[in-house]
Amino acid sequence: MTVVFTFNGLRQGYLRTLPIAVGVSVFGLVYGLVAGQKGLSLAETMLMSALVFAGAAQMLALEIWQEPVPVLALTVAVGVINLRYMMMTAVLRPWLAPVGPLKAYGSLFFTADENWAVGVAEMRRGNRDAAFYLGTGLALWSFWLLSGALGRIFGGLVSAPEVWGLDFVAVAVFLALLIPMWEGPGRNLLPWLAAGLTAWLLYDLLPGTWYLVAGGLAGSLLGALLGKHGEPSIEVRS
Amino acid sequence: MDVDSMALLAILGMALATYAVRASGFFLVQRLPRSRFLDGFLHHLPGAMFIALVTPPVLSGGPPTWAGALAVVGTAALKIPLLFSLLAGAGTVALLRYLL
Structure with a gap:
């Protein structure tokens, strides 16, 4: 099976992610607002969004942010909170291994929870255009950058986005994408229960995003141990 | 456009740490020997990750969020396009928050 990397695939990925990117903009506005309160300039606010591009990590960074700027603490904390990306990018092997480094x-730079979810779901559906992933990332990245800047500039004007239910969009994305991943109770019931239960129990106990790492690990390790899984939809010989 | 040099250093540090994590997962998996266990792990990871992402916020979200989650799952199960699923979910949440 050949994997391609075309502009059309990129466009498709961008368009598919647009509604999600609009939902995520709500968090971008909040990020910009808090960045302003912490004394970051507009340029610094945008630079962080453009280069770090990780919502939860950036919010954590603002939490720690003070004068003088604790460079090492910020670097370590952000690296740790993003550890889940390590597992997530490994899953992209069938798409990214054949297209060259x-x-x-x-x-891979454009990997955040939401666009990764859209990309992986599309990969599992059998799409062989790896540029789709770059498209999903560019959609999220562009809206994240723009909404952060708008939040920084018009901070005071942001009014309760929860009235519109927009804060729910981030959760809804993963819920909707879960449905086509269901392969039946024999394969998914126990791994999904393990993932959900672990995440739920550790959510209040562990700091940051460790509940995600633990939940993801618990579910996929149990799935691998049970050994009930089909062949990957795209087979790659490396 | 003012950027403090310490702030710039911190942003570059955070960016480097985040990219290193992103790149290392893919880098390592290409070098690990293929095994049935690794394939199973990677196969189950997305679903487990999605469940871990949604479970705490949905369970602690209260009735509007529960109804919104049902709307999303229901429309997605009917193979309705993602955009409409998201709209149905956000609409349900907004409506119930307004009514309750």
Whole structure:
């Protein structure tokens, strides 16, 4: 099976992610607002969004932010909170291994929870255009950058987005994408229960995003141990 | 456009740490020997991750969030496009928050 990397695939990925990117903009506005309160300039606010591009980590960074700027603490904390990305990018092997290191490692920069979810769901559906992933990332990245800047500039004007239910969109994305991943109770019931239960129990106990790492690990390790899984939809010989 | 040099250093540090994590998962998996266990782990990871992401906020969200989650799952199960699923969910949540 050949994997391609075309502009059309990129466009498709961008458009598919647009509604989600609009929902995520709500968090971008909040990020910009808090950045302003913490004394970050507009340029600093945008630079962080453009280069770090990780919502939960950026909010955590603002939490720690003070004068003088604790460079090492920020670097370590943000690296740790993003550890889940390590597992997530490993899943992209069938798409990114065949397209060469430049496209693969370039695409990997644009990895956040929401666009990764859209990308992986599409990959599992059998789409063989790996540029789709870059498209999903660019959609989220562009809206994240813009909404952060708008939040920084018009901070005081942001009024309760929860009235519109927009804060729910981030959760809804993963819920909707879960449905086509269901392969029946024999394969998914126990791993999904393990993931949900672990995340739920550790949510209040552990700091940051450790509940995600633990939940994801619990579910996928149990799934692998039970050994009930089909062949990957795209087989890659490396 | 003012950027403090310490702030710039911190942002570059955070960016580097985050990219290193993103790149290392893919880098390592390409070098690990293929096994049935690894394939199973990678196969189950997305679903487990999605469940871990949604479970705490949905369970602690209260009735409007529960109804919104049902609307999303229901429309997605009917193979309605993602955009409409999201609209149905956000609409349900907004409506119930207004009514309750």
